[in-house]
Amino acid sequence: MxxxxxxxxxxxxxxxxxxxxxxxxxxxxxxxxxxxxxxxxxxxxxxxxxxxxxxxxxxxxxxxxxxxxxxxxxxxxxxxxxxxxxxxxxxxxxxxxxxxxxxxxxxxxxxxxxxxFRPFNAVTKVSENKGRCLEIFKTLMATRAATVSPEHVKALNMITIEFPESDYPEIINQWKVYFDHLHNYPETSVELQPVWSEKSSELLGNLLKAMGDSLGYSFDIVDIRKGIYAPKAHEVIELEQKLFRQGIVQLLYGERTLKTEVVSAPKAVEEVNT
Structure with missing residues (x-):
């Protein structure tokens, strides 16, 4: 080569x-x-x-x-x-x-x-909805001893959004009864207020029982209403805050006077008197 x-x-x-x-x-x-x-x-x-x-x-x-x-x-x-x-x-x-x-x-x-536009997501949507329903139920159960707390009120207002009446008729029925009762607080009748509070506890218990049954929990109505741990200190603080707010409102509207007491007269006043 x-x-x-x-x-x-x-x-x-x-x-x-x-x-x-x-x-x-x-x-x-x-x-x-x-x-x-x-x-x-x-x-x-x-x-x-x-x-x-x-x-x-x-x-x-x-x-x-x-x-x-x-x-x-x-x-x-x-x-x-x-x-x-x-x-x-x-x-x-x-x-x-x-x-x-x-x-x-x-x-x-x-x-x-x-x-x-019609993907296979039916199971996902149902699962996501049930997850949100469970969160609402758990929040209401956890705060049922503090019904005026922001978390409790927010969860109550989410019921009609996440629990459609077509799927949860009993829950919506109990919610409507409870909702109507909440809007009929006897502000002018001190005697009826304890009765109203007791009825509120009963209706909330019925609502939570219906929610628990629909979501697979078997709670007894007595457990829902009585099985609550609420520290005495929380009750005292809530009562004090309520009384304080009422007192301030009454003071601003002139329904209550501010009590004052002179413990000792100023020195200049004592010299004038002498």
């Missing part, structure tokens, strides 16, 4: 090696880019039941980078962004999904447009 042939063989081997490396690198990068695209699309599909979720927000903000080499996807993303808040948002939303699927060579012909 001549020197020329040796050189030609070496150049050919080197050149073919470089071509091989280039082709391998190209396909590797293309494969990795598609993996990233698939991951973004997977996250979009998985989180489309909640467009405000962290997962969906993160994925849709990745599109402009991940699909930067796809003009149809970038255009669909731009159209969707421009249509947010308008009646065209749903159409542009679907077109965005379809353009991404087309870029990834994924067939979506078997699915109609409603598929993108």
């Amino acid at each position: 001549t020197t020329e042939q040796v050189i030609w063989t070496m150049v050919s081997s080197l050149f073919s090696g470089l071509i091989g490396v280039g082709i391998s690198t190209y396909y590797y990068r293309r494969h990795e880019a598609k993996k990233v695209k698939l991951e973004t699309f997977r996250s979009l599909m998985a989180n489309r039941f909640n467009l405000h979720s962290e997962g969906f927000t993160k994925a849709i903000n990745e599109i402009s980078i991940v699909f930067n080499d796809s003009q149809p996807v970038c255009k669909a993303l731009s159209n969707y962004h421009a249509s947010l808040g308008s009646n065209k948002a749903d159409d542009t939303f679907i077109k965005l999904f379809k353009s991404i699927a087309k870029d990834l060579n994924l067939s979506m012909e078997e699915f109609n447009d409603s598929f993108f």
